[in-house]
Amino acid sequence: xxxxxxxxxxxxxxxxxxxxxxxxxxxxxxxxxxxxxxxxxxxxxxxxxxxxxxxxxxxxxxxxxxxxxxxxxxxxxxxxxxxxxxxxxxxxxxxxxxxxxxxxxxxxxxxxxxxxxxxxxxxxxxxxxxxx
Amino acid sequence: xxxxxxxxxxxxxxxxxxxxxxxxxxxxxxxxxxxxxxxxxxxxxxxxxxxxxxxxxxxxxxxxxxxxxxxxxxxxxxxxxxxxxxxxxxxxxxxxxxxxxxxxxxxxxxxxxxxxxxxxxxxxxxxxxxxxxxxxxxxxxxxxxxxxxxxxxxxxxxxxxxxxxxxxxxxxxxxxxxxxxxxxxxxxxxxxxxxxxxxxxxxxxxxxxxxxxxxxxxxxxxxxxxxxxxxxxxxxxxxxxxxxxxxxxxxxxxxxxxxxxxxxxxxxxxxxxxxxxxxxxxxxxxxxxxxxxxxxxxxxxxxxxxxxxxxxxxxxxxxxxxxxxxxxxxxxxxxxxxxxxxxxxxxxxxxxxxxxxxxxxxxxxxxxxxxxxxxxxxxxxxxxxxxxxxxxxxxxxxxxxxxxxxx
Numbered sequence: 001x002x003x004x005x006x007x008x009x010x011x012x013x014x015x016x017x018x019x020x021x022x023x024x025x026x027x028x029x030x031x032x033x034x035x036x037x038x039x040x041x042x043x044x045x046x047x048x049x050x051x052x053x054x055x056x057x058x059x060x061x062x063x064x065x066x067x068x069x070x071x072x073x074x075x076x077x078x079x080x081x082x083x084x085x086x087x088x089x090x091x092x093x094x095x096x097x098x099x100x101x102x103x104x105x106x107x108x109x110x111x112x113x114x115x116x117x118x119x120x121x122x123x124x125x126x127x128x129x130x131x132x
Numbered sequence: 133x134x135x136x137x138x139x140x141x142x143x144x145x146x147x148x149x150x151x152x153x154x155x156x157x158x159x160x161x162x163x164x165x166x167x168x169x170x171x172x173x174x175x176x177x178x179x180x181x182x183x184x185x186x187x188x189x190x191x192x193x194x195x196x197x198x199x200x201x202x203x204x205x206x207x208x209x210x211x212x213x214x215x216x217x218x219x220x221x222x223x224x225x226x227x228x229x230x231x232x233x234x235x236x237x238x239x240x241x242x243x244x245x246x247x248x249x250x251x252x253x254x255x256x257x258x259x260x261x262x263x264x265x266x267x268x269x270x271x272x273x274x275x276x277x278x279x280x281x282x283x284x285x286x287x288x289x290x291x292x293x294x295x296x297x298x299x300x301x302x303x304x305x306x307x308x309x310x311x312x313x314x315x316x317x318x319x320x321x322x323x324x325x326x327x328x329x330x331x332x333x334x335x336x337x338x339x340x341x342x343x344x345x346x347x348x349x350x351x352x353x354x355x356x357x358x359x360x361x362x363x364x365x366x367x368x369x370x371x372x373x374x375x376x377x378x379x380x381x382x383x384x385x386x387x388x389x390x391x392x393x394x395x396x397x398x399x400x401x402x403x404x405x406x407x408x409x410x411x412x413x414x415x416x417x418x419x420x421x422x423x424x425x426x427x428x429x430x431x432x433x434x435x436x437x438x439x440x441x442x443x444x445x446x447x448x449x450x451x452x453x454x455x456x457x458x459x460x461x462x463x464x465x466x467x468x469x470x471x472x473x474x475x476x477x478x479x480x481x482x483x484x485x486x487x488x489x490x491x492x493x494x495x496x497x498x499x500x501x502x503x504x505x506x507x508x509x510x511x512x513x514x515x516x517x518x519x520x521x522x523x524x525x526x527x528x529x530x531x532x533x534x535x536x537x538x539x
Binding site for chain 2: 062101124
């Protein structure tokens, strides 16, 4: 899936949904950005940990898997709008019959994949539908 | 559009001091699985063909631009500009500068844009713009992985996203919001295969039906395999000259009326609205402004139909259909040859094939062929203005050109 340092350097972001918020325009960013897209050099970004709740903007059931995800196919991939505003791409697991555009979801800590039997195991965030 | 500056004066400021540019020669290789050909073989075939078509000679060429997305992944070769200049006979004696241009699937369109700017600025006179991709020297898994690098690897790819998956999410929301149907998506593929049957270089020259599309395997729901463009080897090239001397080299020069490019976020999820490619909307606006034309003036368009939903979004974003009506317009036959605005007469990426670095150049070759009146059975009668629309990734780059029969 990835080299060890490439994954490791973003562990906080991937495990804990850590992003940034611009103090100037109050927009939230996930993943974190070093430059605010609205204020650019006039912005001031601070770390922010997202609550992990949001709703599904759109979704698909992937049959032909991405490299490294073959064992998981078919899997549901979605664009999720977090309650603070930014959107991200993630798998949605659990009761997939509940998945619709607009379904409320929350983040959960899960294994994402592994590099074979002796390679690294990747963990991070997936989402599950919230009970109504 | 909220948040987007209307920079309608942006291209015109520069245009006043730039030279008009014409296309004086074109050539596509056959598109398909070309097992017997290497990357250098197909680019040289296209380049020599375009040069012969224009009657310039190698000594006249001031510069070469080549669009190539991923030589590194597909054939383990970088430094593509130098390679192609060498095997085109432009290096050892002539030392012609060669530049490789990369913007994922928009590499070809962007190479053409760089080439046009080089001539327009007065820095060069005769310039070759080529595009090529050799995709079948790796397996389809490796090819898909290379293509996925056009998206955000860390924040889309590492979540399990594939390109069909990203466009499937565009399709899902388009269907939900506007009532677009799987049948309407399928009609895009059916039309483009019908056009491909009329194009001698097309990868697929067989007709398909809506049922064929709907019964083909699901790749990423709601997109079937027949909603997706294929993996293709191919190369295209064209030769540019300043408009004032174009007739010295060609009886039928075709003139550049607009070049426009725009960027958007690399990740689909960061867009203002995933059913609209804002980069296409803004590039189109800049192009119409530069050419002083409107959508209704355009006689035919080659759009970036990497997936069927992409063509539906494109005709909306370029102003050929009201937002949300792209499916209906397609179903009504308005985008077919003989319809209101013929779209992808070449067969598009879907049926002509999609050698990613070549596609943007191939689109321009098709428009030139049409405007010259040389398109045979797929000819759009009396075409005066044609447009090309080339997209990188899921819409992070859009490049648009408007070409004209008259200067």
